Amino acid sequence: MTTKVGRLMAFTAKPGRGGDLAAAMLQVAEGLREVPGCELYIISQDSGDPDTVRVVEAWADEASADAALAAAANFAGDVSIESVLGMLAKPPERVDLTTLGGVGL
Template sequence: MIGRLMTMTAHPGRGGELAAALLRVAERLRGFPGSEIYLISQDAADPDTVHVTEVWQDDASAQAALAAPPPADGPDPADVLALLSSPPHRTDLTVLGGVGLPADGRF
């Protein structure tokens, strides 16, 4: 099981738009094979900073989600990138378990 923490900073005043776009991405991933958690959070102290917490069964699942075509009603990756003031920061994780994940480690 793998995890990722993504931190994205929107252009000034556009954090709400960024969060909304990422929530639409999250909805598209609901039920996607291998997707365990795709959580969108807005920084309480800086609403232009949005965090994405991801948990995947494996890297292949995460890559498949990235390669999947966006729905006709968007957003596509270019829409999200256009809202950013700088490149996203990614931290890769080895997920060990916790609340919200199956206790037996089977996914």
């Protein structure tokens, strides 16, 4: 069994910017559709706090995840890492996971 890499990310936008942040992250997700090793990249807006955007990721391996982040400027269209960070009220929260399986993988 190959162990996949998973991540849970939480991004907290500046007040009132949750919709902008979600739109930017959806654009990033579109760019990841053809990126090797990206197996799951789900964007969700917190129903209790629309300024919080959560991302669930699954990657074939750590190298794939790292390569996608390094290449993000080439596939994210008008969205840059700097523009996303500029919308945030605080640094993103990240939880690393060892993904074992389930529906969608």
